[in-house]
Every structure is written in C-alpha cells, then in structure tokens.
Amino acid sequence: MPEPYDVITMGRIGVDLYPLDIGVPLARVETFGKFLGGSPTNVAVAAARLGRRTAVITRTGRDAFGDYLHQELQGFGVDDRWVTEVEEYPTPVTFCEIFPPDDFPLYFYRQPKAPDLEIHPPELDLDAVRDARIFWMTGTGLSAEPSRAATLAALRARSESARSENAAPEPRTATVFDLDWRPMFWDGGDHSSVAPARYREALAHATVAVGNIDECEIATGEREPHAAARALLAAGVELAVVKQGPKGVLAVHRDGSTADVPPLPVEVVNGLGAGDAFGGALCHGLLAGWDIARIMRYANAAGAIVASRIACSSAMPFPDEVERALAEGAVTESIAAGPSGAGS
Numbered sequence: 001m002p003e004p005y006d007v008i009t010m011g012r013i014g015v016d017l018y019p020l021d022i023g024v025p026l027a028r029v030e031t032f033g034k035f036l037g038g039s040p041t042n043v044a045v046a047a048a049r050l051g052r053r054t055a056v057i058t059r060t061g062r063d064a065f066g067d068y069l070h071q072e073l074q075g076f077g078v079d080d081r082w083v084t085e086v087e088e089y090p091t092p093v094t095f096c097e098i099f100p101p102d103d104f105p106l107y108f109y110r111q112p113k114a115p116d117l118e119i120h121p122p123e124l125d126l127d128a129v130r131d132a133r134i135f136w137m138t139g140t141g142l143s144a145e146p147s148r149a150a151t152l153a154a155l156r157a158r159s160e161s162a163r164s165e166n167a168a169p170e171p172r173t174a175t176v177f178d179l180d181w182r183p184m185f186w187d188g189g190d191h192s193s194v195a196p197a198r199y200r201e202a203l204a205h206a207t208v209a210v211g212n213i214d215e216c217e218i219a220t221g222e223r224e225p226h227a228a229a230r231a232l233l234a235a236g237v238e239l240a241v242v243k244q245g246p247k248g249v250l251a252v253h254r255d256g257s258t259a260d261v262p263p264l265p266v267e268v269v270n271g272l273g274a275g276d277a278f279g280g281a282l283c284h285g286l287l288a289g290w291d292i293a294r295i296m297r298y299a300n301a302a303g304a305i306v307a308s309r310i311a312c313s314s315a316m317p318f319p320d321e322v323e324r325a326l327a328e329g330a331v332t333e334s335i336a337a338g339p340s341g342a343g344s
Helices: 039-049 064-076 126-131 147-163 195-203 213-220 225-234 271-288 292-307 319-328 333-337
Strands: 007-010 014-019 032-037 054-061 083-086 093-096 106-109 134-138 174-178 208-212 239-243 249-253 258-261
Touching: 007 039, 007 147, 007 271, 014 064, 032 039, 032 064, 039 054, 039 064, 039 134, 039 174, 039 271, 054 064, 064 083, 126 147, 134 147, 134 271, 147 174, 147 195, 174 271, 195 213, 208 213, 208 271, 213 225, 213 239, 225 239, 225 249, 239 271, 249 292, 258 292, 271 292, 292 319, 319 333
Parallel strands: 007 054, 007 134, 014 093, 054 083, 134 174, 174 208, 208 239
Antiparallel strands: 014 032, 093 106, 239 249, 249 258
C-alpha cells in the first residue's frame, strides 16, 4: 500500500501575472512576472517547502499555461498526478495591482468557466484522500458543480472513514476547510443566498476551519472573532482559526485551549500570498503535533515572510527562514530578500 501523503489540497489553480512595478496602476504596468497561483495549490507548495510530501487535486486547460503549471508543480516538489486537463476551458489567469501596505486588487480571468471547477466525483482517488494525513479544501470549490459534489464527496469519505472501525492504523491529522470567500465566483456575489448553507454542509465534515473575519461571517454570521470561533466549533470543527490581519490571529480548540497571537512586524510588499503561506505552515505544525500557540506563531511568521515579497508560490519560505524570523522577532530585509533574492 502506498505511503499516505502528508497534505493533499483540492481546488483552484492558475497562472499569476503579477506586476514587477510596485505602486503602479495595472493600466500603466509594463513588466509582469509569471507564477504558479491558486490558493490551495500555493498551500501545497508552502507545505512542500517545509519538507512535507504534498499533492494537489485540480484541473487546467489543455494549453501552454497548463503545461507551465505542471512544470512549476514538479519543480516545487508537489505531486501533480491528479492535475488533469479540460479540453473546453482555458487555464485561468490572475492579475493584481500592488499598492503596499494593504491594497492589492485582484483581477480573475476564469470565464466562461475555470477548469478547476470541473472536478468530477468519479475522478477522485478517494483512497488517497482518505489516507492523507491532512486534506485541505476551500470555499471556492463549493461555488459550482461538479466541483461542489466532488469536494463534498471527498469530505464525506474522510469523515465516514474516521468513524469506521476499519480506519487507518495511523490516524489522520486534520481535514481543513479554508473558508476562502471569493464572492465573484458565486451566483449573487456578496448576496449569495446559497453560500452560507454550502459552507455549513462542509463544516460538518471538517476538523479545522481557517478564515478571516469576512469569511467567518459567511460561514457563521458572526464577525466578532471569539464569537466566530465559537460558532465554527459549534458547526462541527475541533479547531477554529480566525485571521485578523494587523491584529494577528485567534485560534480556539474544542478542548478549551486558546491562542491569540499578534502579527510579526514586516514591511509589506504584496500581502496576497501570506494566507497561503500561513496555511502551509499550519499544516506543518499540525503534522508536527505542536501546541496551537506555537503553530500560530510559526504560521504568522511564514505569512509575514511572503508578504515581504512580490510573488506567492515562489516566495514560500523554507524552515530556516521561518526560524530566523521568529528568532529576530521580525521579517528583516535579509529574510525578505530570501536565499536567492526572492524578495527582489
């Protein structure tokens, strides 16, 4: 029997075309960098950078950008065996504008439909999903069929197997729901009438929920961090992680343990990949069996490092960089620059 993956993520993938000109409107940008993108894919990259065996379940177009994404995944050490092609739709492209410290507009080109929303339940390797130590899915995967049915099928396989007497001898670590609220992907946008119900359905199968204040509100109706955390626990998860931006992160476990961790000081260049780095580091800490305060400090540091760099996937930190940031109490210029100028 093949060895289980440390982390399998499922959902968005695409090409990020990010400006290399900072503080310039998109209409005036002249130079772009091309990067692997898509939140759950970046989480797999982040966890791989920290030494974990990872894979991603997603789909691309049958085009040159799809070929590029396979190339990048392989280069980052992420297994791409479940990244398949869709004939009908092009690989998505995402642009952004970079206005530090906190304005990073995103422009998604996912029309007429993104291939990653064409994941079908029969195509899933449910044995691998069941056995993975961590399975990570996102709210975007619930926004359209057949992706919604496939995502819920994967979640049900995890939760049903956990209840079975024949569960794997090495217990799974977590089933993580990244709340990942992107209203532009949902019918009705910010006023979607179906999103809250779909979120509640998924939460019933997850053991960890991660989201910012807006995302927690979609999932629970609550915006106050402690109230949102309590509502996520009541919805079925064991660990609720509420990201609060410049106020840090709150984590509350069903066993009563709590961590309220301030952010690590950083000169922000591009904040878009910070949450994905946080996610990969969260997986790493959960797999290591750390207490939640240590996990949150480590994940905060990983996120801050990526916020100090332009890119997302290629900016994901290595373990020594995270440890340096924690030891120095901030993301310094030398850490931001990375081992080979990643911050330049």
